[in-house]
Amino acid sequence: xxxxxxxxSINVTVTASLIxxxxxxxxxxxxxxxxxxxxxxxxxxxxxIQNPVDNSWVKQSLPEEVSKQFKHITNNNIDNxxxxxxNLDKIDIKxxxxxxxxxxxxxxxxxxxxxxxxxxxxxxxxxxxxxEVDNITLEYVVDKETYFTKSSVASFETKLQGQDIKLxxxxxxxxxxxxxxITIPEEVFNAVxxxxx
Numbered sequence: 001x002x003x004x005x006x007x008x009s010i011n012v013t014v015t016a017s018l019i020x021x022x023x024x025x026x027x028x029x030x031x032x033x034x035x036x037x038x039x040x041x042x043x044x045x046x047x048x049i050q051n052p053v054d055n056s057w058v059k060q061s062l063p064e065e066v067s068k069q070f071k072h073i074t075n076n077n078i079d080n081x082x083x084x085x086x087n088l089d090k091i092d093i094k095x096x097x098x099x100x101x102x103x104x105x106x107x108x109x110x111x112x113x114x115x116x117x118x119x120x121x122x123x124x125x126x127x128x129x130x131x132e133v134d135n136i137t138l139e140y141v142v143d144k145e146t147y148f149t150k151s152s153v154a155s156f157e158t159k160l161q162g163q164d165i166k167l168x169x170x171x172x173x174x175x176x177x178x179x180x181x182i183t184i185p186e187e188v189f190n191a192v193x194x195x196x197x
Contacts, residue, residue, distance in 0.1 A: 003165055005163075005164060023067065026040075027040050041184050045067075046060070059191035060193065108137075111136045112136065
């Protein structure tokens, strides 16, 4: 995330292993330059989060809104497929090295509306219906044989807390449909329970 009028960028790296059903997750989130690393797990409708200061663990029931967000993310591929299928004239598709390269960098009004709707459903940036975006670009690399997405890059400009920012995400996917179990260490299970919101 980069302020458009100057200022320090925020760079967050998320590494995750995910089983969709039943929802099971192992995730590490690091903020570059701030030396902050947050580990978390989700299993059996319990969320475990590690305190980055003293490395202690807390747990609470998985909030319904978090569960909804994950379900929405996993269903989002179906929504994207329908969206792209209905706007093929605005999408550039090439073949290279056994992959399809899919890019959308112009005529992106249909993406603006889709992102506005997605943010309204998920509250990604907390702006609800007031979420406005501009200068969207999307690029996907899709395996020709499996049709799995191997990587994606997305960027757009918006306002956050009154500040003009550019938000860019780069994602890489691997080991798709091969994760059968996510093991949670014993010290995580022994986390201190805290009340849910």
